[in-house]
Amino acid sequence: MNLLLAIDWALLIEKLILIAIIVFASLGIALYTTFAERKVAAVLQDRPGPNRAGPFGLFQPFADGLKLIMKEEIIPNTANKSLFILGPGLAMTAALMSCAVIPWSSHIELFDRSIDLQIADINIGILYVFGVVSMGVYGIMIGGWASNNKFSLMAALRGASQAISYELAMGLALIAVLMISGSLSLKTIVEQQMGPGQLWNVAYQPLGFLIFFICAMAECNRTPFDLPEAENELNFGYHQEYSSMKLGFYLFSEYINMIMSSAIMACLFFGGYDIPFLNESTLAPNVAAILGVLALLTKIAIFIFVFMWIRWTIPRFRYDQLMNLGWKTLIPLALVNMLATGAVILWHQG
Amino acid sequence: MSTTEILFFFLSALAIFSAIMVLVSKNPVHSVLWLIAVFFAISGHYILLNAQFLAIVNLIVYAGAIMVLFLFVIMLMNLNAETEPQKHVWMKLAGAVSGGCFLMVLVSLVRQATDMQHKTALMKDGNIGLIKNLGKALFSDYVVPFEISSVLFLSAMVGAVVIGKKE
Numbered sequence: 082m083n084l085l086l087a088i089d090w091a092l093l094i095e096k097l098i099l100i101a102i103i104v105f106a107s108l109g110i111a112l113y114t115t116f117a118e119r120k121v122a123a124v125l126q127d128r129p130g131p132n133r134a135g136p137f138g139l140f141q142p143f144a145d146g147l148k149l150i151m152k153e154e155i156i157p158n159t160a161n162k163s164l165f166i167l168g169p170g171l172a173m174t175a176a177l178m179s180c181a182v183i184p185w186s187s188h189i190e191l192f193d194r195s196i197d198l199q200i201a202d203i204n205i206g207i208l209y210v211f212g213v214v215s216m217g218v219y220g221i222m223i224g225g226w227a228s229n230n231k232f233s234l235m236a237a238l239r240g241a242s243q244a245i246s247y248e249l250a251m252g253l254a255l256i257a258v259l260m261i262s263g264s265l266s267l268k269t270i271v272e273q274q275m276g277p278g279q280l281w282n283v284a285y286q287p288l289g290f291l292i293f294f295i296c297a298m299a300e301c302n303r304t305p306f307d308l309p310e311a312e313n314e315l316n317f318g319y320h321q322e323y324s325s326m327k328l329g330f331y332l333f334s335e336y337i338n339m340i341m342s343s344a345i346m347a348c349l350f351f352g353g354y355d356i357p358f359l360n361e362s363t364l365a366p367n368v369a370a371i372l373g374v375l376a377l378l379t380k381i382a383i384f385i386f387v388f389m390w391i392r393w394t395i396p397r398f399r400y401d402q403l404m405n406l407g408w409k410t411l412i413p414l415a416l417v418n419m420l421a422t423g424a425v426i427l428w429h430q431g
Numbered sequence: 432m433s434t435t436e437i438l439f440f441f442l443s444a445l446a447i448f449s450a451i452m453v454l455v456s457k458n459p460v461h462s463v464l465w466l467i468a469v470f471f472a473i474s475g476h477y478i479l480l481n482a483q484f485l486a487i488v489n490l491i492v493y494a495g496a497i498m499v500l501f502l503f504v505i506m507l508m509n510l511n512a513e514t515e516p517q518k519h520v521w522m523k524l525a526g527a528v529s530g531g532c533f534l535m536v537l538v539s540l541v542r543q544a545t546d547m548q549h550k551t552a553l554m555k556d557g558n559i560g561l562i563k564n565l566g567k568a569l570f571s572d573y574v575v576p577f578e579i580s581s582v583l584f585l586s587a588m589v590g591a592v593v594i595g596k597k598e
Contacts, residue, residue, distance in 0.1 A: 164460065205562060208487045215495025219467070222499070226460065226506050234506060241499055265562060 091194070100200055103180050111336040112142045114385060118336075121389040149329040157229065157322050164227035169323065169330035172220025176337040179213045182206040183344045184268040186354045186373035190366055198370060199268060206267040207255065210345060211248070214300060218244045220334065221302075221309060225319035236318035239400065240309030244300055246407040251296035253415035254289045257422040258282055258349055267345075271353030277360065283350040288418045290350045292411050297342040299407070301335060304392040308400055343384035344377065351380050439479060446472035459505045463498055470494040482560025 116131070119141070123130025131138040156165055186198040203209060218241045225237020261282065262270045274281050283290045299306040310318035320331045347353055354373030355361070361369040398406070449468035456462045470493050477486035518526075541547055558564055569577050 161458075161460075164464075203483060205483045205487050208484070208491070212487045212490040212495060215491055215499075218495070218499055219464075219502075222502055222506070223460075223464070226502075238503065238506065241503065245496065245499065 095194070095196055096200060099196070099198070100181075103185070103200065104177060107177065107180055107337055107340060108333075110340055110381075111333055112146070114336045114340065115145065115332075116142045117385065118389050118392075121386065122393050125390070125393045146329070149326050152325040154325040154327070155322075159229040160322065161227040161229065164223050165322075166327070168220055168224025168227055169320075169327045169334075170220075171223060172217065172334040173330045173337075175213055175217040175220055176334040176341065178216070179210050179341045179345070182209050182267055183341070183348065184271055184353060185377060186370045187361070188366065189370040198374065202266060202268045205265050207259070207265050207270075207345075207349070210341075211252065214244075215248065217300075217334075217338065220331075221319050224323070224331065228319075228322035230322050232317075233319050233321050236309045236321075240302060240319060243302075243306065243308060243403060243407075246404060247296040247299040247306075247411070250292055250407060250411035250415050251300065253412060253419055254286075254292040254296065255349070257286055257289045257415075257419045260419075260422050260426055261285055267348050267353070271348050271355065274352040275355040275361065281350060281352040281355070286350065286418070286422070288414065289422075290346070292415050292418070293346060293350070295406075295411065297346060298388065298391070299403075301338045301342055301388070303335075303339065303388055305395045305398050306403060307397060308403060339385060339388055340381060343381040343388070346384055347377060347380035353377055353380075435479060438475070442472045442475040442479070446476075460502065463501050463505060466501075467494045467498050470498070477560070480560060481558060484562040484565055485560055 116138070120130045120138075131141040134140040134144045156162060181200040182203060184197075184199040184202070188195045188197045190196070221240040221244075222237045225233040225240070228234075258270070259265060262273050264270060264273075270282075273279060302309050310320075320328055323331060354377040356372055356376045361373065364372070446469055449465045449472060452465040453462045453469065456465060470489060474486040474489045474494075477483070477489060559568070
């Protein structure tokens with residue numbers, strides 16, 4: 082009995098509901114991102130795109146999902162069975178975990194409680210995201226290795242080395258932002274950009290944003306950085322042996338990663354749930370919170386569109402070009418950016 | 432029992448079970464994955480001690496980077512249960528005895544250390560582990576060791592590049 086009393090039940094229920102909403106909303110948005118991808122590709126290639134299922138083809142993602150579930154589940158004979166199943170699960174979990182520290186909006190007031198629209202405001206928020214991102218590599222590596230196929234293994238090794246290389250430049254670009262904000266909590270970073278007379282961080286860190294954006298694209302394995310998939314040299318990359326919903330998990334986790342990295346870029350550089358040219362404190366808290374969520378979702382949608390735009394415009398890099406770009410261009414640039422930011426901050430302090 | 436105690440026992444059980452599985456697993460890839468589980472459990476302990484920075488850095492550096500390198504090596508060498516050399520039973524016994532002796536020395540050392548006696552861990556309310564305090568301590572009290580260790584890392588990096596260079 083004593084044990085039951087020790088837990089703040091209202092808080093627990095509130096957080097569980099919030100987690101359920103955010104996870105299901107992310108999955109739903111990811112579902113429609115796959116649809117958006119096909120539509121954007123269609124527009125860029127001057128063709129109609131999926132338009133048969135439902136009005137304007139709006140039910141297409143459900144048809145795709147049903148198709149994936151209905152397909153035969155094949156586990157290769159020579160595969161390592163437990164790890165073969167663990168791989169897609171890990172990829173999906175790692176993709177969803179980063180939503181815990183993203184501030185979706187300020188707080189709403191409901192039933193006399195002030196509910197923060199963020200699952201956990203921990204004071205190492207952005208480092209947590211980096212920890213989760215580095216876990217994402219395991220989904221690819223384990224899946225690729227367990228398939229027991231040399232193309233899968235090569236793709237997995239490529240994917241892992243790409244992720245590690247670009248994480249470095251990403252971290253260095255991030256340090257410059259953290260020097261300005263002086264905090265690792267995403268909520269604090271967003272609130273600083275919302276203050277009156279404050280510009281978004283992208284105004285102070287244009288180069289940092291560019292580096293971060295390129296690295297985010299590489300981390301999500303999006304074209305032009307989709308070397309782990311590289312259909313025409315590695316057949317289908319690390320998920321070649323996968324079928325049915327396990328393949329669906331891999332494909333789906335890429336879209337969730339895209340949403341999460343867009344959300345993080347919006348929070349770090351574009352003011353998160355800040356609505357430009359509007360002082361939110363003049364609005365009622367609930368209205369401001371809902372408008373804030375919409376503002377953040379709009380920013381995420383814009384980033385996702387840019388991701389797709391680039392995918393259907395630019396061809397894939399060669400592997401040595403990818404490594405050269407990461408190690409010889411982005412990392413030195415990020416270092417210079419970091420030093421310059423530090424110097425300017427010192428100069429301002431006098 | 433409070434929530435903290437339940438979490439403590441759960442994490443400890445997880446850490447010990449995973450550590451045993453690291454040793455028992457025949458497949459080296461499984462061993463590496465169990466080792467990652469150990470790091471997660473240890474990070475959980477750090478969080479219970481309110482050392483959030485240490486917890487996440489443990490995950491990023493050990494679970495995220497070093498273990499990936501382990502996996503790389505194991506996958507490229509294609510080690511598996513069949514090719515693993517079988518040790519003689521006497522070797523195994525000798526290993527167990529010497530390992531057990533070492534464990535006894537360690538346990539008695541920890542039990543008798545004056546730093547450990549009559550001290551309780553600060554659960555939830557110690558804040559030296561938070562990044563702000565840790566950074567201040569590192570860059571004011573311990574700035575010389577900190578800088579020296581960075582030179583050490585630099586020399587290791589240069590060494591790796593020199594070894595890795597062709598010709």
